[in-house]
Amino acid sequence: MPFNAIPAEDFLNREPELNYLKGLSKLKANALGGDVFLDGARGMGKTELLKQLYRILFWENNVVPFYYSFKTANLKGTYFAQDYFTGFVRQYVSFVKKDPSLASHVAEPLQRLMPTISSLGLYWLIDCIEDFQGHVNKNDFYWQLVAAISAPVMAAQKMGKPVIVMLDDFDAAAHLYESSLGDAHGLISLFGESMRNRRCPHVITGSAGALESIFTDHSLIGMTERMRLGPLPEDLAVTLFRAHLTNLKITCAPGVQLEFLNILRGNPFYIKNLAKAAWKMQKNVINEKDLIECYSFEVSDGETAFYWASAFSRYVKNSAQRKAMLKLLMHAIENGGIEDGKRLSMVSGLGEAETETLLGALTTSGIIRAKDAVLQDFIHCLYMKEIEGRNANDAREKIEAKYIQKREESCFELVIPMSSNAELVVAKAVEQIGKNMNLDDEFLNYLQIALIEVCINAIEHSGSYEKKVFLKFITRPDKLEIIIENSGRPFSLESIKEVPVEEKMRLGMKRGWGYKLVHKIMDSVKVERVNDRTRVILTKNIDNGS
Amino acid sequence: MKSVQFSVASRREGDAAIIYPKGYLNNLSGENLVIECGIYIGKGITKIVVNFSETDLINSIGISMLLQIIEDLKNIKGTICCTNMSKLLRDTFEMLGLMQHMLVFPVESDALTYLKTGKL
Ligand SMILES: Nc1ncnc2c1ncn2[C@@H]1O[C@H](COP(=O)(O)OP(=O)(O)OP(=O)(O)O)[C@@H](O)[C@H]1O
Numbered sequence: 001m002p003f004n005a006i007p008a009e010d011f012l013n014r015e016p017e018l019n020y021l022k023g024l025s026k027l028k029a030n031a032l033g034g035d036v037f038l039d040g041a042r043g044m045g046k047t048e049l050l051k052q053l054y055r056i057l058f059w060e061n062n063v064v065p066f067y068y069s070f071k072t073a074n075l076k077g078t079y080f081a082q083d084y085f086t087g088f089v090r091q092y093v094s095f096v097k098k099d100p101s102l103a104s105h106v107a108e109p110l111q112r113l114m115p116t117i118s119s120l121g122l123y124w125l126i127d128c129i130e131d132f133q134g135h136v137n138k139n140d141f142y143w144q145l146v147a148a149i150s151a152p153v154m155a156a157q158k159m160g161k162p163v164i165v166m167l168d169d170f171d172a173a174a175h176l177y178e179s180s181l182g183d184a185h186g187l188i189s190l191f192g193e194s195m196r197n198r199r200c201p202h203v204i205t206g207s208a209g210a211l212e213s214i215f216t217d218h219s220l221i222g223m224t225e226r227m228r229l230g231p232l233p234e235d236l237a238v239t240l241f242r243a244h245l246t247n248l249k250i251t252c253a254p255g256v257q258l259e260f261l262n263i264l265r266g267n268p269f270y271i272k273n274l275a276k277a278a279w280k281m282q283k284n285v286i287n288e289k290d291l292i293e294c295y296s297f298e299v300s301d302g303e304t305a306f307y308w309a310s311a312f313s314r315y316v317k318n319s320a321q322r323k324a325m326l327k328l329l330m331h332a333i334e335n336g337g338i339e340d341g342k343r344l345s346m347v348s349g350l351g352e353a354e355t356e357t358l359l360g361a362l363t364t365s366g367i368i369r370a371k372d373a374v375l376q377d378f379i380h381c382l383y384m385k386e387i388e389g390r391n392a393n394d395a396r397e398k399i400e401a402k403y404i405q406k407r408e409e410s411c412f413e414l415v416i417p418m419s420s421n422a423e424l425v426v427a428k429a430v431e432q433i434g435k436n437m438n439l440d441d442e443f444l445n446y447l448q449i450a451l452i453e454v455c456i457n458a459i460e461h462s463g464s465y466e467k468k469v470f471l472k473f474i475t476r477p478d479k480l481e482i483i484i485e486n487s488g489r490p491f492s493l494e495s496i497k498e499v500p501v502e503e504k505m506r507l508g509m510k511r512g513w514g515y516k517l518v519h520k521i522m523d524s525v526k527v528e529r530v531n532d533r534t535r536v537i538l539t540k541n542i543d544n545g546s
Numbered sequence: 547m548k549s550v551q552f553s554v555a556s557r558r559e560g561d562a563a564i565i566y567p568k569g570y571l572n573n574l575s576g577e578n579l580v581i582e583c584g585i586y587i588g589k590g591i592t593k594i595v596v597n598f599s600e601t602d603l604i605n606s607i608g609i610s611m612l613l614q615i616i617e618d619l620k621n622i623k624g625t626i627c628c629t630n631m632s633k634l635l636r637d638t639f640e641m642l643g644l645m646q647h648m649l650v651f652p653v654e655s656d657a658l659t660y661l662k663t664g665k666l
Pocket residue numbers: 006010011012013014040041042043044045046047048049240268269272
């Protein structure tokens with residue numbers, strides 16, 4: 001199992017992490033640390049890093065690597081013990097014999113390994129196997145587990161060679177049970193003994209939220225330090241994607257920058273999947289637009305969608321819960337997070353208690369906090385299909401359209417202080433933005449006037465303590481959108497009364513004209529209140545560049 | 547957009563005063579404009595020409611100051627003429643419904659001729 005690591009030369013950007021992990025046994029021997037919690041977003045390459053480490057240690061021959069994945073493990077205690085124990089024995093023997101194939105023959109019973117073990121002179125290991133078998137025969141649940149979990153420690157002591165224990169997706173170990181799910185809490189703490197051993201450094205992975213709750217068990221916190229696996233840098237993400245394409249015999253159209261890849265935020269799992277999607281969609285040469293098309297397929301029906309769908313299915317038991325979860329997640333995306341309160345059960349359509357439980361699970365899993373555009377698009381796609389009843393093609397097209405539009409967009413942001421003449425800075429800025437867009441000079445002058453009016457309205461009347469106006473200019477081929485935001489006193493278009501000039505003169509009401517100008521100049525003027533901010537959205541349609 | 551620092555210059559020509567607002571016409575500069583006109587009105591002048599040739603940008607607060615001048619002149623049966631207005635300025639005044647309260651001439655000399663002869 002641990003031998004299906006990708007070639008070392010294809011494994012990018014993790015040299016410092018690998019080097020550090022290689023030195024763990026020395027740290028542990030000197031009581032300077034030696035246990036690591038490998039933290040990183042899903043698909044960031046935690047498992048791959050362990051596999052690479054495994055291969056290096058295997059051939060270096062100074063430290064024995066042992067890898068165990070809880071992801072697919074059977075968590076019934078006796079099954080787990082058997083699996084863990086035989087896995088260890090196999091990997092140990094394969095290490096001593098320098099024969100990787102021994103580690104992967106999972107179907108072969110341990111008995112068949114006995115001659116090899118004898119020929120290698122590992123008599124203590126034979127005793128170990130017999131002891132374990134004894135516990136099994138006596139049906140001694142507890143001792144089976146202990147014997148399995150302490151096998152690496154035993155080996156390290158007998159041979160004097162450190163054993164590095166890699167526990168992948170370790171949070172699942174919290175669900176180990178005796179005869180039915182949930183009947184035995186805290187079996188995970190049996191790992192404490194092994195983790196404390198000076199000859200056995202541990203590297204564990206799992207969702208941070210779940211592990212935090214496990215680590216409230218102090219015996220496990222010990223000397224564990226956190227190592228965070230971040231995204232691949234932009235250039236390496238492109239390199240990796242191109243390498244996958246080359247393997248799949250796909251080329252990039254000349255001059256393609258692959259800018260759209262940025263959406264994958266350097267996640268090697270997503271990068272690989274997108275390349276595979278291009279292959280599934282039978283692309284031979286791809287351009288930026290193909291990339292968007294493949295991506296939409298990927299978040300709707302590809303491996304990424306499959307991965308997340310199966311992750312989701314862990315948190316819900318039936319279709320009502322699944323729908324509720326989708327609604328909650330979509331709500332979180334649209335509102336930039338999730339707030340507490342009874343309103344959420346209105347969103348989910350479930351009772352308060354059930355909503356609470358679901359939210360708890362989503363929070364622990366980290367899904368709800370993830371600032372992951374790919375995950376969000378997957379959720380959006382699923383929402384369109386399962387809640388809005390759209391078909392897959394339709395949903396896919398929606399995602400595609402969103403990014404095609406974004407691609408043609410450019411965006412400028414500007415913050416000005418609420419001080420005198422600051423609005424002139426905005427006028428100056430919009431002049432240049434307009435020139436970049438080939439807007440005609442006359443219209444630009446009007447635009448300046450409109451913007452000045454919105455800014456001075458904010459500066460004069462908001463009473464904001466923040467004393468700043470935030471502007472965002474979004475330009476598209478057919479439209480210019482300007483968003484102006486400031487904190488302070490709410491303001492609405494209804495509050496501005498149409499007062500004729502004569503009346504103004506008579507009453508001395510000489511203010512509040514600004515929006516009259518803005519309305520005449522722009523195609524649409526909208527005012528929204530977002531939390532404590534007033535947001536004004538101005539749009540102007542552009543035809544033929546004028 | 548040149549955005550010159552605002553300033554007001556003025557001169558007298560016969561029984562009329564000519565005011566030259568320069569730069570960005572906003573609240574502060576609008577007030578200066580009102581003060582400048584006020585000085586002439588105080589001296590008994592009832593005909594005022596505002597030459598906008600050097601006004602590049604305006605805002606509604608600045609414009610509302612003009613209303614004050616219009617009103618003051620109305621009270622003394624005076625006349626206000628605006629000249630040398632850019633298309634932008636004219637359109638803006640139009641949008642705000644201000645044009646019918648002032649006389650508009652292409653250039654300063656036209657306004658002065660009108661004020662002298664009473665003919666357009
Ligand atoms: N540094 C890297 N360079 C190139 N490919 C990588 C790198 N890291 C990971 N990969 C590839 O990316 C994919 C996802 O990696 P991996 O399964 O290790 O992620 P993970 O963090 O363990 O994900 P999960 O949270 O699902 O367990 C794998 O196909 C792996 O081979």
